[in-house]
Amino acid sequence: MLDLSNGIDSLTNFKRMTPGYLKQLHESGGPLVLTINGKDEVVVQDAAAYQRLQELAEKAERQEAIEAIKEGLADLEAVRTKPARAAILALARKFGMKVEG
Known part of the structure; x- marks a missing residue:
């Protein structure tokens, strides 16, 4: 910081x-x-310092995305997943929403 x-x-x-x-x-x-x-x-x-700050922020965002993808792949390998429809229905119930179809 x-x-x-x-x-x-x-x-x-x-x-x-x-x-x-x-x-x-x-x-x-x-x-x-x-x-x-x-x-x-x-x-x-100054502009150069701002540019460095922007580059660091973009790098951090990319790293965060990479970690999320790795976590998702690990969940797939460990079969910690559920079908999309079941997940949507569970969220709809949790937030009191209706799901059609």
């Missing part, structure tokens, strides 16, 4: 000294929390 406690400043200061803050963002690669009236409002970061 990112520690945002060190990179906090006001939006007013950011607007007044934008070039300096942009240099800091590029050099550090870290985010900056901007406040309005003392309240955290937005987080800014």
Whole structure:
């Protein structure tokens, strides 16, 4: 988890000294929390750092999907499955829904 406690400043200061803050963002690669009236409002970061963050999130999503597929395959091998119709009927009963057909 990112520690945002060190990179906090006001939006007013950011607007007044934008070039300096942009240099800091590029050099550090870290985010900056901007406040309005003392309240955290937005987080800014340079484009390269944002791109890395996006790539990490996509990698995590792919890994999560791979793990779910592995779990499903293991369930198939261990015969921990039921026919789709039976599963749908069980869910319908659980949530008080009618199933036609």
